[in-house]
Amino acid sequence: AQSVTQLGSHVSVSEGALVLLRCNYSSSVPPYLFWYVQYPNQGLQLLLKYTSAATLVKGINGFEAEFKKSETSFHLTKPSAHMSDAAEYFCAVRDPYSSASKIIFGSGTRLSIRP
């Protein structure tokens, strides 16, 4: 069965510092992987996705993630944090065995930005 594990439920960085949110996946087949962001009292917005093309994926708002098969990781990074990046971030995997377009989410990482 597919699953994702997000390391660290809360990450705090200073404005302008590097953002690194960690995600490891478990999948018996090449996965589709995603990062979503959720701002307070809002739904989920897709940041970026990996669908077996380039291993380095660029998303919106300056975020990117690298698919590393050997490490079963899909960590999210941004070179310089902005106050507006404060939100909840979810790593997710698509279940290719499901009859539905089922997405399996991690438990989330809350990103705080210090002035």
Add this chain to the structure above:
Amino acid sequence: DAGVTQSPTHLIKTRGQQVTLRCSPISGHKSVSWYQQVLGQGPQFIFQYYEKEERGRGNFPDRFSARQFPNYSSELNVNALLLGDSALYLCASSSDWTSGRAYNEQFFGPGTRLTVL
């Protein structure tokens, strides 16, 4: 263009009651999925509907049911509410139904916050 809309935004019910949540997909989208997000956790898949037919069901009890209408809008019903049903219920729409290796992006609505007392 309007995104996915959900109603109501907030709802308070008591244990044992029944609730109906509504979702309108993006215009032209034919597939609707429902997710439950308990506080502090990631969303969990409940149902997917496409062309009024159920295409997938998550690990939820039979108290949860859904349907899709000819205009592709959808309702999620929960009977005999329990305290543990308190959550943010998210609806997502996509233009088509796909499984396996095919990919079709899902767009999420703002959710309905259900509180069960």
